[in-house]
Amino acid sequence: MNGSDADAPLIERVKAGDVKAFEMxxxxxxxxxxxxxxxxxxxxxxxxxxxxxxxxxxxRAIPQFRGESAFYTWLYRxxxxxxxxxxMELKRDPLVTESARAARDExxxxxxxxxxxxxxxxxxEAVLASKQIASAVNFAIEALSDDLRQAITLREIDGFSYExxxxxxxxxxxxxxxxIFRAREAIAARLRxxxxxxxxxxx
Amino acid sequence: xxxDMSGDLKRDPEALERLSALVDGELDADGTAQVCGHWRESxxxxxxxxxxxxxxxxxxxxxxxxxxxxxxxxxxxxxMRLRDEPVVLAPAPIATPARRARWxxxxxxxxxxxxxxxxxxxVLLSRGPADVPVATASVAPVAPAPDRQAAxxxxxxxxxxxxxxxxxxxxxxxxxxxxxxxxxAGSSALGVPSGYLxxxxxxxxxx
Numbered sequence: 001m002n003g004s005d006a007d008a009p010l011i012e013r014v015k016a017g018d019v020k021a022f023e024m025x026x027x028x029x030x031x032x033x034x035x036x037x038x039x040x041x042x043x044x045x046x047x048x049x050x051x052x053x054x055x056x057x058x059x060r061a062i063p064q065f066r067g068e069s070a071f072y073t074w075l076y077r078x079x080x081x082x083x084x085x086x087x088m089e090l091k092r093d094p095l096v097t098e099s100a101r102a103a104r105d106e107x108x109x110x111x112x113x114x115x116x117x118x119x120x121x122x123x124x125e126a127v128l129a130s131k132q133i134a135s136a137v138n139f140a141i142e143a144l145s146d147d148l149r150q151a152i153t154l155r156e157i158d159g160f161s162y163e164x165x166x167x168x169x170x171x172x173x174x175x176x177x178x179x180i181f182r183a184r185e186a187i188a189a190r191l192r193x194x195x196x197x198x199x200x201x202x203x
Numbered sequence: 204x205x206x207d208m209s210g211d212l213k214r215d216p217e218a219l220e221r222l223s224a225l226v227d228g229e230l231d232a233d234g235t236a237q238v239c240g241h242w243r244e245s246x247x248x249x250x251x252x253x254x255x256x257x258x259x260x261x262x263x264x265x266x267x268x269x270x271x272x273x274x275x276x277x278x279x280x281x282x283m284r285l286r287d288e289p290v291v292l293a294p295a296p297i298a299t300p301a302r303r304a305r306w307x308x309x310x311x312x313x314x315x316x317x318x319x320x321x322x323x324x325x326v327l328l329s330r331g332p333a334d335v336p337v338a339t340a341s342v343a344p345v346a347p348a349p350d351r352q353a354a355x356x357x358x359x360x361x362x363x364x365x366x367x368x369x370x371x372x373x374x375x376x377x378x379x380x381x382x383x384x385x386x387x388a389g390s391s392a393l394g395v396p397s398g399y400l401x402x403x404x405x406x407x408x409x410x
Contacts (some may be wrong), residue, residue: 004230009235015293020243028256063293098402130268137261156262162229181223188254
Protein backbone atom coordinates (compact mmCIF):
# COMPACT_ATOMS: atom_id res chain seq x y z
CA MET A 1 0.00 0.00 0.00
CA ASN A 2 2.71 2.39 0.94
CA GLY A 3 4.66 4.00 -1.85
CA SER A 4 7.81 2.26 -2.92
CA ASP A 5 10.00 4.73 -1.08
CA ALA A 6 8.08 4.76 2.21
CA ASP A 7 10.75 2.50 3.68
CA ALA A 8 13.66 4.39 2.14
CA PRO A 9 14.57 6.44 5.25
CA LEU A 10 14.72 3.30 7.40
CA ILE A 11 16.70 1.39 4.78
CA GLU A 12 19.25 4.20 4.59
CA ARG A 13 19.69 3.90 8.34
CA VAL A 14 20.11 0.12 8.17
CA LYS A 15 22.78 0.62 5.51
CA ALA A 16 24.55 3.02 7.83
CA GLY A 17 24.71 0.37 10.54
CA ASP A 18 21.50 0.98 12.52
CA VAL A 19 20.23 -2.51 13.39
CA LYS A 20 17.23 -1.05 15.21
CA ALA A 21 15.95 0.42 11.97
CA PHE A 22 15.98 -3.11 10.60
CA GLU A 23 14.00 -4.31 13.61
CA MET A 24 11.37 -1.72 12.79
CA UNK A 25 11.08 -3.14 9.29
CA UNK A 26 10.76 -6.63 10.75
CA UNK A 27 7.86 -5.53 12.96
CA UNK A 28 6.25 -3.93 9.94
CA UNK A 29 6.53 -6.92 7.61
CA UNK A 30 6.55 -10.06 9.78
CA UNK A 31 2.83 -10.73 9.47
CA UNK A 32 2.75 -10.33 5.70
CA UNK A 33 5.84 -12.48 5.24
CA UNK A 34 4.46 -15.24 7.46
CA UNK A 35 1.16 -15.20 5.60
CA UNK A 36 3.02 -15.57 2.33
CA UNK A 37 5.17 -18.43 3.63
CA UNK A 38 2.09 -20.05 5.16
CA UNK A 39 0.58 -20.26 1.69
CA UNK A 40 3.59 -22.14 0.41
CA UNK A 41 4.31 -24.46 3.29
CA UNK A 42 1.88 -26.89 4.80
CA UNK A 43 3.79 -27.51 7.98
CA UNK A 44 2.86 -24.54 10.13
CA UNK A 45 5.78 -25.14 12.47
CA UNK A 46 8.17 -24.29 9.68
CA UNK A 47 6.67 -20.89 8.98
CA UNK A 48 8.36 -18.87 11.76
CA UNK A 49 11.72 -20.51 11.04
CA UNK A 50 11.53 -19.68 7.36
CA UNK A 51 10.44 -16.16 8.21
CA UNK A 52 13.45 -15.79 10.51
CA UNK A 53 15.73 -17.05 7.78
CA UNK A 54 14.14 -14.64 5.31
CA UNK A 55 14.86 -11.64 7.50
CA UNK A 56 18.42 -12.75 8.22
CA UNK A 57 19.07 -13.11 4.50
CA UNK A 58 17.48 -9.76 3.81
CA UNK A 59 19.69 -8.18 6.46
CA ARG A 60 22.82 -9.67 4.89
CA ALA A 61 21.77 -8.58 1.41
CA ILE A 62 20.52 -5.12 2.24
CA PRO A 63 23.72 -3.35 1.08
CA GLN A 64 22.83 -4.61 -2.40
CA PHE A 65 19.26 -3.30 -2.21
CA ARG A 66 19.20 -0.39 -4.63
CA GLY A 67 15.63 0.73 -4.16
CA GLU A 68 14.71 -0.05 -7.76
CA SER A 69 11.67 -1.94 -6.53
CA ALA A 70 9.70 -1.52 -3.32
CA PHE A 71 11.38 -3.01 -0.28
CA TYR A 72 8.48 -5.40 0.23
CA THR A 73 8.74 -6.70 -3.34
CA TRP A 74 12.39 -7.42 -2.74
CA LEU A 75 11.65 -9.04 0.64
CA TYR A 76 8.85 -11.08 -0.93
CA ARG A 77 11.28 -12.59 -3.43
CA UNK A 78 13.72 -13.49 -0.66
CA UNK A 79 10.91 -15.15 1.30
CA UNK A 80 9.81 -17.22 -1.69
CA UNK A 81 13.36 -18.34 -2.43
CA UNK A 82 14.06 -19.11 1.21
CA UNK A 83 10.90 -21.17 1.51
CA UNK A 84 11.70 -23.14 -1.63
CA UNK A 85 15.25 -23.79 -0.54
CA UNK A 86 14.33 -24.89 2.96
CA UNK A 87 11.66 -27.20 1.66
CA MET A 88 14.08 -28.85 -0.72
CA GLU A 89 16.57 -29.27 2.08
CA LEU A 90 14.01 -30.76 4.41
CA LYS A 91 12.60 -32.94 1.66
CA ARG A 92 9.16 -32.51 2.98
CA ASP A 93 6.19 -32.38 0.73
CA PRO A 94 4.98 -29.04 0.95
CA LEU A 95 5.09 -26.74 -1.95
CA VAL A 96 1.59 -25.70 -2.79
CA THR A 97 1.65 -25.10 -6.51
CA GLU A 98 0.71 -21.74 -7.98
CA SER A 99 -2.58 -23.11 -9.29
CA ALA A 100 -3.48 -24.71 -5.99
CA ARG A 101 -2.75 -21.43 -4.24
CA ALA A 102 -4.87 -19.47 -6.69
CA ALA A 103 -7.71 -21.95 -6.28
CA ARG A 104 -7.48 -21.57 -2.55
CA ASP A 105 -7.55 -17.80 -2.74
CA GLU A 106 -10.71 -17.95 -4.82
CA UNK A 107 -12.25 -20.17 -2.22
CA UNK A 108 -12.29 -17.46 0.36
CA UNK A 109 -15.87 -17.83 1.50
CA UNK A 110 -16.53 -17.02 5.11
CA UNK A 111 -17.29 -20.65 5.95
CA UNK A 112 -14.35 -22.29 4.27
CA UNK A 113 -11.99 -19.74 5.67
CA UNK A 114 -12.06 -20.89 9.26
CA UNK A 115 -11.51 -24.37 7.96
CA UNK A 116 -8.49 -23.19 6.03
CA UNK A 117 -7.09 -21.50 9.04
CA UNK A 118 -7.56 -24.61 11.07
CA UNK A 119 -5.98 -26.83 8.45
CA UNK A 120 -3.03 -24.45 8.52
CA UNK A 121 -2.47 -25.73 12.02
CA UNK A 122 -3.69 -22.68 13.88
CA UNK A 123 -5.37 -23.32 17.18
CA UNK A 124 -9.01 -22.32 17.61
CA GLU A 125 -7.80 -19.92 20.31
CA ALA A 126 -5.58 -18.15 17.81
CA VAL A 127 -8.43 -17.87 15.33
CA LEU A 128 -10.66 -16.47 18.03
CA ALA A 129 -8.00 -13.98 19.09
CA SER A 130 -7.65 -12.83 15.47
CA LYS A 131 -11.37 -12.30 15.24
CA GLN A 132 -11.43 -10.35 18.47
CA ILE A 133 -8.65 -8.11 17.25
CA ALA A 134 -10.36 -7.53 13.92
CA SER A 135 -13.67 -6.66 15.53
CA ALA A 136 -12.01 -4.38 18.10
CA VAL A 137 -10.39 -2.44 15.27
CA ASN A 138 -13.63 -2.24 13.30
CA PHE A 139 -15.49 -1.08 16.37
CA ALA A 140 -12.86 1.56 17.11
CA ILE A 141 -13.01 2.85 13.54
CA GLU A 142 -16.78 3.15 13.71
CA ALA A 143 -16.39 5.19 16.87
CA LEU A 144 -14.03 7.73 15.26
CA SER A 145 -15.18 11.18 14.21
CA ASP A 146 -15.73 11.54 10.48
CA ASP A 147 -12.54 13.55 9.96
CA LEU A 148 -10.33 11.04 11.71
CA ARG A 149 -11.97 8.05 10.04
CA GLN A 150 -11.69 9.59 6.60
CA ALA A 151 -8.03 10.51 7.13
CA ILE A 152 -6.93 7.06 8.30
CA THR A 153 -8.98 5.32 5.62
CA LEU A 154 -7.58 7.46 2.80
CA ARG A 155 -4.12 6.67 4.05
CA GLU A 156 -4.30 2.98 4.94
CA ILE A 157 -6.85 1.65 2.47
CA ASP A 158 -6.52 4.00 -0.48
CA GLY A 159 -2.79 4.53 -0.01
CA PHE A 160 -2.82 8.30 -0.61
CA SER A 161 0.09 10.46 0.49
CA TYR A 162 -0.37 13.21 3.10
CA GLU A 163 -0.26 15.78 0.34
CA UNK A 164 -3.01 14.07 -1.60
CA UNK A 165 -5.14 13.65 1.51
CA UNK A 166 -4.66 17.33 2.34
CA UNK A 167 -6.02 18.18 -1.07
CA UNK A 168 -8.94 15.77 -0.79
CA UNK A 169 -9.87 16.92 2.71
CA UNK A 170 -9.09 20.54 1.97
CA UNK A 171 -6.87 21.07 4.99
CA UNK A 172 -3.14 21.63 5.68
CA UNK A 173 -0.72 18.68 5.62
CA UNK A 174 0.00 19.18 9.31
CA UNK A 175 -3.67 18.59 10.05
CA UNK A 176 -3.63 15.39 8.02
CA UNK A 177 -0.63 14.15 9.95
CA UNK A 178 -2.29 14.98 13.25
CA UNK A 179 -5.63 13.42 12.30
CA ILE A 180 -4.03 10.17 11.19
CA PHE A 181 -2.01 10.07 14.41
CA ARG A 182 -5.07 10.70 16.59
CA ALA A 183 -7.05 8.06 14.71
CA ARG A 184 -4.28 5.54 15.27
CA GLU A 185 -4.03 6.37 18.95
CA ALA A 186 -7.77 5.98 19.42
CA ILE A 187 -7.77 2.58 17.71
CA ALA A 188 -4.58 1.49 19.45
CA ALA A 189 -6.12 2.23 22.84
CA ARG A 190 -8.70 -0.48 22.18
CA LEU A 191 -6.20 -2.78 20.56
CA ARG A 192 -3.48 -2.72 23.20
CA UNK A 193 -5.10 -5.06 25.73
CA UNK A 194 -5.43 -7.63 22.92
CA UNK A 195 -1.89 -7.16 21.69
CA UNK A 196 -0.27 -7.57 25.06
CA UNK A 197 2.00 -10.53 24.81
CA UNK A 198 0.83 -13.46 26.83
CA UNK A 199 4.13 -14.16 28.44
CA UNK A 200 4.60 -10.54 29.34
CA UNK A 201 7.38 -10.45 26.78
CA UNK A 202 8.85 -7.01 26.32
CA UNK A 203 9.50 -5.38 23.04
CA UNK B 204 4.86 -2.39 32.12
CA UNK B 205 1.45 -0.79 31.77
CA UNK B 206 2.29 2.26 33.85
CA ASP B 207 5.62 2.58 32.11
CA MET B 208 3.84 2.72 28.75
CA SER B 209 1.14 5.19 29.61
CA GLY B 210 3.72 7.37 31.34
CA ASP B 211 5.75 7.48 28.15
CA LEU B 212 2.68 8.34 26.14
CA LYS B 213 1.84 11.33 28.29
CA ARG B 214 5.39 12.52 28.22
CA ASP B 215 5.96 12.60 24.51
CA PRO B 216 2.94 12.63 22.18
CA GLU B 217 4.96 14.63 19.66
CA ALA B 218 7.44 11.79 19.37
CA LEU B 219 4.57 9.39 18.75
CA GLU B 220 3.14 11.66 16.08
CA ARG B 221 6.51 11.64 14.34
CA LEU B 222 6.51 7.87 14.62
CA SER B 223 3.06 7.80 13.04
CA ALA B 224 4.38 9.93 10.18
CA LEU B 225 7.28 7.51 9.67
CA VAL B 226 4.78 4.64 9.43
CA ASP B 227 3.50 6.49 6.36
CA GLY B 228 6.96 7.27 5.03
CA GLU B 229 6.32 10.98 5.51
CA LEU B 230 9.38 11.89 7.56
CA ASP B 231 12.75 13.28 6.50
CA ALA B 232 16.12 11.81 7.48
CA ASP B 233 16.46 13.86 10.67
CA GLY B 234 12.98 12.95 11.83
CA THR B 235 13.67 9.30 11.05
CA ALA B 236 16.83 9.43 13.14
CA GLN B 237 14.83 10.84 16.05
CA VAL B 238 12.20 8.14 15.77
CA CYS B 239 14.83 5.39 15.60
CA GLY B 240 16.38 6.78 18.77
CA HIS B 241 12.97 6.84 20.41
CA TRP B 242 12.29 3.25 19.35
CA ARG B 243 15.60 2.26 20.88
CA GLU B 244 14.81 3.81 24.24
CA SER B 245 11.09 3.65 24.73
CA UNK B 246 8.86 0.63 25.18
CA UNK B 247 5.95 2.87 24.33
CA UNK B 248 7.47 3.72 20.96
CA UNK B 249 7.94 0.03 20.16
CA UNK B 250 4.40 -0.82 21.23
CA UNK B 251 2.99 2.07 19.20
CA UNK B 252 5.02 1.19 16.08
CA UNK B 253 3.65 -2.33 16.31
CA UNK B 254 0.05 -1.28 16.99
CA UNK B 255 0.00 1.28 14.15
CA UNK B 256 1.20 -1.31 11.66
CA UNK B 257 -1.25 -3.95 12.89
CA UNK B 258 -4.05 -1.40 12.44
CA UNK B 259 -2.94 -0.72 8.87
CA UNK B 260 -2.68 -4.43 8.09
CA UNK B 261 -6.13 -5.06 9.53
CA UNK B 262 -7.72 -2.26 7.58
CA UNK B 263 -6.40 -3.83 4.40
CA UNK B 264 -6.94 -7.49 5.19
CA UNK B 265 -8.52 -9.37 8.08
CA UNK B 266 -6.26 -12.37 7.83
CA UNK B 267 -3.24 -10.27 8.75
CA UNK B 268 -4.68 -10.12 12.25
CA UNK B 269 -3.38 -13.61 12.93
CA UNK B 270 -1.63 -13.69 16.21
CA UNK B 271 0.01 -10.28 16.15
CA UNK B 272 0.87 -10.79 19.81
CA UNK B 273 3.55 -13.17 18.58
CA UNK B 274 5.47 -10.34 16.90
CA UNK B 275 7.37 -9.53 20.08
CA UNK B 276 8.64 -13.06 20.60
CA UNK B 277 9.50 -13.33 16.92
CA UNK B 278 11.55 -10.17 17.16
CA UNK B 279 13.39 -11.21 20.30
CA UNK B 280 14.33 -14.54 18.68
CA UNK B 281 15.50 -12.69 15.59
CA UNK B 282 17.52 -10.27 17.71
CA MET B 283 19.52 -13.19 19.06
CA ARG B 284 20.45 -14.13 15.52
CA LEU B 285 21.09 -10.57 14.38
CA ARG B 286 23.55 -10.24 17.24
CA ASP B 287 25.78 -12.76 15.50
CA GLU B 288 25.61 -10.94 12.19
CA PRO B 289 28.24 -8.41 11.24
CA VAL B 290 26.82 -4.90 11.30
CA VAL B 291 25.83 -3.71 7.87
CA LEU B 292 27.91 -0.83 6.65
CA ALA B 293 27.06 0.00 3.09
CA PRO B 294 29.20 2.78 1.59
CA ALA B 295 26.21 5.08 1.03
CA PRO B 296 26.27 8.21 3.16
CA ILE B 297 23.18 8.70 5.26
CA ALA B 298 22.66 12.26 4.07
CA THR B 299 20.19 12.75 1.25
CA PRO B 300 20.17 12.92 -1.65
CA ALA B 301 22.28 9.84 -1.24
CA ARG B 302 22.72 9.00 -4.88
CA ARG B 303 24.03 12.32 -5.97
CA ALA B 304 26.35 12.60 -2.99
CA ARG B 305 27.82 9.19 -3.66
CA TRP B 306 28.42 10.04 -7.29
CA UNK B 307 30.22 13.29 -6.66
CA UNK B 308 32.31 11.68 -3.96
CA UNK B 309 33.40 8.91 -6.29
CA UNK B 310 33.95 11.28 -9.15
CA UNK B 311 36.07 13.66 -7.15
CA UNK B 312 38.23 10.93 -5.71
CA UNK B 313 38.72 9.51 -9.18
CA UNK B 314 39.78 12.93 -10.39
CA UNK B 315 42.05 13.33 -7.40
CA UNK B 316 43.58 9.91 -7.97
CA UNK B 317 44.27 10.55 -11.62
CA UNK B 318 45.74 13.91 -10.75
CA UNK B 319 48.18 12.26 -8.41
CA UNK B 320 49.08 9.72 -11.08
CA UNK B 321 49.84 12.56 -13.49
CA UNK B 322 51.83 14.36 -10.84
CA UNK B 323 53.72 11.15 -10.17
CA UNK B 324 54.51 10.78 -13.83
CA UNK B 325 55.73 14.36 -13.92
CA VAL B 326 58.05 13.55 -11.03
CA LEU B 327 59.31 10.54 -12.92
CA LEU B 328 60.07 12.61 -15.98
CA SER B 329 61.62 15.60 -14.29
CA ARG B 330 63.89 13.77 -11.88
CA GLY B 331 66.82 12.06 -13.39
CA PRO B 332 70.11 11.01 -11.77
CA ALA B 333 71.91 13.88 -13.49
CA ASP B 334 70.10 16.79 -11.95
CA VAL B 335 69.87 15.59 -8.41
CA PRO B 336 71.52 17.92 -5.97
CA VAL B 337 74.07 16.68 -3.46
CA ALA B 338 72.76 14.65 -0.59
CA THR B 339 72.65 16.53 2.65
CA ALA B 340 70.42 14.72 5.06
CA SER B 341 69.71 11.04 5.65
CA VAL B 342 70.64 8.64 2.93
CA ALA B 343 67.95 6.79 1.16
CA PRO B 344 68.51 3.20 0.05
CA VAL B 345 69.75 2.99 -3.50
CA ALA B 346 69.81 -0.16 -5.52
CA PRO B 347 73.21 -0.90 -7.10
CA ALA B 348 73.43 0.10 -10.73
CA PRO B 349 76.39 -1.82 -12.14
CA ASP B 350 75.92 -0.87 -15.76
CA ARG B 351 75.57 2.82 -15.14
CA GLN B 352 77.31 5.53 -13.31
CA ALA B 353 76.14 5.43 -9.75
CA ALA B 354 74.55 8.68 -8.87
CA UNK B 355 74.29 9.65 -5.23
CA UNK B 356 70.74 9.52 -4.09
CA UNK B 357 69.31 12.62 -2.66
CA UNK B 358 66.92 13.44 0.00
CA UNK B 359 66.05 16.89 1.19
CA UNK B 360 63.75 16.76 4.22
CA UNK B 361 62.67 13.14 3.99
CA UNK B 362 63.18 10.28 1.61
CA UNK B 363 61.09 11.21 -1.37
CA UNK B 364 62.34 9.35 -4.37
CA UNK B 365 64.19 6.12 -4.94
CA UNK B 366 66.18 5.41 -8.05
CA UNK B 367 66.75 1.83 -8.96
CA UNK B 368 68.86 1.00 -11.98
CA UNK B 369 68.22 4.51 -13.12
CA UNK B 370 64.82 3.35 -14.31
CA UNK B 371 62.51 3.02 -11.38
CA UNK B 372 61.75 6.15 -9.47
CA UNK B 373 59.22 6.05 -6.73
CA UNK B 374 58.09 8.99 -4.74
CA UNK B 375 57.59 7.98 -1.10
CA UNK B 376 54.73 10.42 -0.68
CA UNK B 377 53.05 9.03 -3.76
CA UNK B 378 53.54 5.50 -2.42
CA UNK B 379 51.94 6.41 0.85
CA UNK B 380 49.08 8.11 -0.93
CA UNK B 381 48.49 5.15 -3.18
CA UNK B 382 48.78 2.67 -0.33
CA UNK B 383 46.22 4.62 1.64
CA UNK B 384 43.90 4.77 -1.35
CA UNK B 385 44.51 1.33 -2.68
CA UNK B 386 40.79 0.62 -2.80
CA UNK B 387 40.32 3.31 -5.42
CA ALA B 388 43.18 2.16 -7.61
CA GLY B 389 41.28 -0.81 -9.00
CA SER B 390 43.63 -3.22 -10.68
CA SER B 391 46.21 -0.53 -11.35
CA ALA B 392 49.75 -1.68 -10.74
CA LEU B 393 50.49 1.66 -9.13
CA GLY B 394 48.70 0.53 -6.03
CA VAL B 395 50.94 -2.49 -5.56
CA PRO B 396 53.23 -2.16 -2.58
CA SER B 397 56.90 -1.85 -3.41
CA GLY B 398 57.74 -5.08 -1.58
CA TYR B 399 55.76 -6.95 -4.15
CA LEU B 400 57.67 -5.25 -6.94
CA UNK B 401 60.98 -6.33 -5.46
CA UNK B 402 59.84 -9.93 -5.49
CA UNK B 403 58.99 -9.66 -9.16
CA UNK B 404 62.44 -8.28 -9.92
CA UNK B 405 64.08 -11.10 -7.99
CA UNK B 406 62.27 -13.70 -10.05
CA UNK B 407 63.39 -12.05 -13.26
CA UNK B 408 66.94 -11.94 -12.01
CA UNK B 409 66.93 -15.66 -11.26
CA UNK B 410 66.09 -16.52 -14.82
